Amino acid sequence: MSTPSDFRPTATREVLQQRAHLLQRLRQFFTTRGFLEVDTPLLSTDTVIDRHLDPLTVTLFSDPRQMQTGPTYWLQTSPEFAMKRLLASGLQRIYQVTHAFRGGEAGRYHNPEFTMVEWYRIGDDLESGMGLLGDLCEELLPYGRPELLSYEAAFERELAIDPHRADVASMSNIAQKRNIAIPDSIGSDRNDWLNLLLAECVEPSLGQDRPTILFDYPADQAALSQIRQGPPAVAERFELYVRGIELANGYHELLDADELRRRNRVTNEQRQADGKATLPEKSRLLEAMDAGLPACAGTALGFDRLVMLATNSESLEQVLTFPIDRA
């Protein structure tokens, strides 16, 4: 018996062919809708500030004999900042197919380097943003048009609780009743508990009969989306699920630069409390938003996961040429 070789790809030739075909259809989808394909840098001095996203860095050395010395650039966790700068500069409908990088993310559905499709359309709001994502899902996957389900309705349906109001004690109760393994370090952050219940109880049921778009997230999980005042106030954020797998994340985009400055501050404080490095709060995105980002919606989609679902594959490595452990 020969030892398995590391130089070969983990995806079969058939899957690679289907992958290429899917990419053609995706480009066709955007071209027929008047979107311009753009190509923005992977390296930037700016990076998204997210509590749970850890960007990788690259040092642009000036002396090749000291490769660790020089300014730090961030490998982009998504092309969001650069694409919004293009929108603020007058482009109306843009999409991009690019590699994105996220430190520490590796598993059945994660690879630290992956392919992302991201698009923006000026004039879109929550509803039309979800509508465009629904069109794309219906066109590229054989599972029909997504149903729309609010975050609140999903929690009500699976767990009979109101995610916007439930306290930690009641969520802990539910987790215990359902025999969920609870991490020792979970603490008393409501969002950590919501995420645990989402991952353990809600997500597995999403998108089973047909794709599901989950929307109206808790206001403190807004990231870069607009908040719609309530009660309860909700983040105009949406995610597409197919067969329990999260495929895309979209926002009715936040336009207010000062609100973003405030969120950046809060997020950095949380990162510090988590023992993580803070990330630069100044960015050219803020300058672009100060200059005026037109109202729009945008969505990022994990292309590798799309290929996985389209080819009935079991894991990301079956659709990647060389996943990280043989990259």
Next chain:
Amino acid sequence: MGSYGTSDFRKGLKVQIDGDPYIMIECNFVKPGKGNAFYKCKLRNLLRNTVLDRTYKGGETLEQADVVEIAAQFLYRQGETFVFMDNESYEQYELSAEQVDDGWKYLKETMVCSMVLFNNNPITMTPPNHVVLRVEYCEPGAKGNTATNVTKPCRVETGAEIQCPAFINMEELIKVDTRTGEYVERVKE
């Protein structure tokens, strides 16, 4: 011993929880939306063989277990005690009958087994996947019956009873798969 952070978590990792050694037999990374990362793990207790379901949040750590695997030669059995020797250090280790479990069925003197040490104490022993054993006693072989699906019990040199095909005779050698306890083939001397 140091510790492993969640980003080190993977199948096969040996860790210590509440004083017991565990091997990670499954680790699934889940990360809902923009939420925190969870590592859903299954861990098998190396002393008791029980399986533990644990979920860890990104940033948690697990203590490393001082677990090493060595090649050990079986020397002899003394009552309920099985004595082995580390092939490299010549150090001797004793395992109880309970720790050896079904392994006694295949143990012949000088056989090299794989042994797991936890804090330098032996905890388990695994014989080679295939061993050749002499048949000490069985009913006479049925001449001409070469079918392997007709079986009969035989007693091998270790004292264990193995199911073998009807054509096997006393004093013949048979190869046995120690993982299933099943007869594989007849071996010529």
